[in-house]
Each structure stands twice: as structure tokens, then as C-alpha cells.
Amino acid sequence: MGIESRFIWMDGKLVPFDDAKVHVLSHTLHYGLGVFEGIRSYRQPDGAGGVFKLDEHVRRLMDSAKMCRMEIPFTKEQIRDACLETLSANEMPEAYIRPIVYFGEGSMGLGARNNTVHLTVAVWNWGRYLGEEGIRNGIRVQTSTFTRHHVNSNLQRAKVIGHYVNSILARYEANDNGYDEAIMLDGAGYVAEGTGENLFVARDGVVKTPPVVNILGGLTRRTVIEVLQHEKIPVHEMHFGRDALYVADEVFLSGTAAEITPVREVDRREVGKPGPITRRVQEVYGEGVRGGVDWMKSYVTRF
Numbered sequence: 001m002g003i004e005s006r007f008i009w010m011d012g013k014l015v016p017f018d019d020a021k022v023h024v025l026s027h028t029l030h031y032g033l034g035v036f037e038g039i040r041s042y043r044q045p046d047g048a049g050g051v052f053k054l055d056e057h058v059r060r061l062m063d064s065a066k067m068c069r070m071e072i073p074f075t076k077e078q079i080r081d082a083c084l085e086t087l088s089a090n091e092m093p094e095a096y097i098r099p100i101v102y103f104g105e106g107s108m109g110l111g112a113r114n115n116t117v118h119l120t121v122a123v124w125n126w127g128r129y130l131g132e133e134g135i136r137n138g139i140r141v142q143t144s145t146f147t148r149h150h151v152n153s154n155l156q157r158a159k160v161i162g163h164y165v166n167s168i169l170a171r172y173e174a175n176d177n178g179y180d181e182a183i184m185l186d187g188a189g190y191v192a193e194g195t196g197e198n199l200f201v202a203r204d205g206v207v208k209t210p211p212v213v214n215i216l217g218g219l220t221r222r223t224v225i226e227v228l229q230h231e232k233i234p235v236h237e238m239h240f241g242r243d244a245l246y247v248a249d250e251v252f253l254s255g256t257a258a259e260i261t262p263v264r265e266v267d268r269r270e271v272g273k274p275g276p277i278t279r280r281v282q283e284v285y286g287e288g289v290r291g292g293v294d295w296m297k298s299y300v301t302r303f
């Protein structure tokens with residue numbers, strides 16, 4: 001099944017998939033100021049659906065909107081309920097959930113301030129974001145020639161639609177060069193993140209990940225850090241260059257869409273098969289999102 005479902009939630013009501021349209025003069029379509037989320041729900045052992053970190057995602061959506069001066073005309077409880085209602089209406093216990101906040105029609109131009117703010121929630125089945133083979137045996141990545149946003153040129157903590165042009169350019173470039181994904185460096189040359197994932201690197205049993213300065217503060221990243229802490233594997237949030245990737249024992253990416261995706265090659269330097277730390281994180285994360293890990297149970301909202 002592709003990107004489709006029976007119903008999409010638009011501004012407070014469920015509408016049939018084919019009727020979920022927006023006007024071509026919607027402000028966000030022209031300038032990219034809008035915010036969104038990517039959330040996943042997983043089938044729980046008893047067959048019910050369970051959304052992973054729903055409250056955290058809704059909070060990040062509201063934070064993103066606030067940073068962009070967008071006033072969402074719904075409360076966090078209403079947004080939360082909208083996600084659950086859309087999943088239930090589509091009878092999808094396991095799905096990717098995409099809330100998106102955008103400016104509608106009214107005025108045009110960069111200074112327009114009075115356009116209405118809309119909220120839509122769509123759900124669809126989305127398998128392995130970077131491929132089944134990638135999850136199993138690792139992907140090949142390339143350091144991008146595109147620099148990640150400078151900390152003061154955008155609001156990196158916010159999940160802003162327009163930010164993703166930078167990601168798409170990097171992803172296209174990497175794919176055109178025969179790689180699965182791009183790794184982006186920040187303005188100072190330090191490793192930042194993947195185009196839609198955070199990054200972890202392990203050497204001699206110690207894990208490093210870039211700090212949340214000019215990267216998206218991934219919720220999966222936070223979960224991975226907690227998993228590592230539970231496993232008593234040391235983890236440091238620190239800056240490092242691409243050289244750390246070239247001599248790493250293990251490299252993996254984390255994200256709601258990408259889940260835990262191992263990296264087997266960086267810029268033609270072999271990292272190798274997914275190692276024990278990557279495998280352990282994959283295992284605990286995979287069980288946790290499906291309600292199988294005690295300390296992660298509170299992250300799952302059943303519906």
C-alpha cells in the first residue's frame with residue numbers, strides 16, 4: 001500500500017482521502033513556513049495499536065509552531081486525540097502519522113500575518129524508511145557537500161517544512177552518487193546528522209552523538225541514549241568530525257521513520273556489519289515500541 005488511507009483529519013473533522021485538498025494559494029506552499037511531525041504507531045502484543053512517544057511529538061509540534069509564530073487553533077489534547085482518531089478511523093494499528101500545520105490562503109508575501117492556521121493529520125503504512133536490507137545489514141552513506149543549517153540561520157530545534165530543502169538536496173546528491181543516505185556536517189565542519197535522522201558512532205565500547213545545537217533533537221535519539229544508559233554503555237553528547245566515522249567500530253542512525261538503521265560504509269571506508277551495540281539498541285528499541293520493555297511502557301499510548 002502506498003501513501004494512502006481512508007480518512008484524513010482536517011481542521012477538526014475526518015474527510016475521505018480524495019477530498020483532503022488545500023488551495024494552491026496556501027501561503028505555506030509558496031514559502032515553506034509550516035511545521036510537522038513524524039510519529040509511528042506499532043501493533044502491540046494483544047493486537048491493539050500503540051503510538052510511541054505521542055505526547056512528546058505533540059509537544060515538539062507545538063514548540064515548533066511557537067518558535068515560528070504560528071498559533072495552532074487546537075490544544076495539545078485535541079491534537080493528541082486527532083492522531084488517535086485518525087488511526088482508529090483508518091483501522092491502522094501500525095502506521096506512520098503525519099500531523100502538519102500550515103498557513104492557508106488570504107494574503108501573500110513574506111510579511112503576511114493574518115492567514116489562517118490549519119492542522120491536518122494523515123496516516124499511512126510506511127515500511128522500512130531506508131529499506132529492509134538497510135535495517136538488516138546496514139546502509140552506505142556519503143558526507144554531503146551541502147552544509148547543515150547554521151545555528152543562527154534557522155531554528156534547528158523546530159521541525160519546519162522549509163528546512164527540508166537542505167535535506168532533500170543532500171539526499172538527492174547521495175542517492176545520485178550511489179549511496180543510500182547523506183551525512184551532513186555543520187558550518188564548522190562537525191558531524192551534524194542524517195537528512196532525517198540523528199547519528200551515533202561507537203568505538204571501543206564508547207558511544208558518541210552530536211549535541212542538540214544545530215540538529216533536530218530527535219525523540220528516537222533520546223530513547224537511544226536511555227537504552228544505552230540502561231545497558232550501561234557509556235554515551236557522550238559531543239562534537240566530532242567525519243574522521244570519527246572513518247575509524248568507528250559501529251555507526252548507526254536513529255529516527256522515527258528510519259528507526260535504528262546501521263551504517264556499513266562511510267565515504268568508501270568500511271565500517272562493517274552491524275556490531276553488538278547497534279544490534280542491542282535495535283533489539284531493545286524494536287521490543288520497546290511494541291510494549292515489550294518495562295521502562296518504555298509509559299511511552300506507548302494504546303488505542
Ligand SMILES: Cc1ncc(COP(=O)(O)O)c(C=O)c1O
Nearest residue numbers: 196197198216218219220255256
Ligand atoms: C533532520 C532530522 N533529524 C533527526 C530526526 C529524528 O527525529 P525523531 O527521532 O524525533 O524522529 C528527524 C526526523 O524527524 C529529522 O527530520
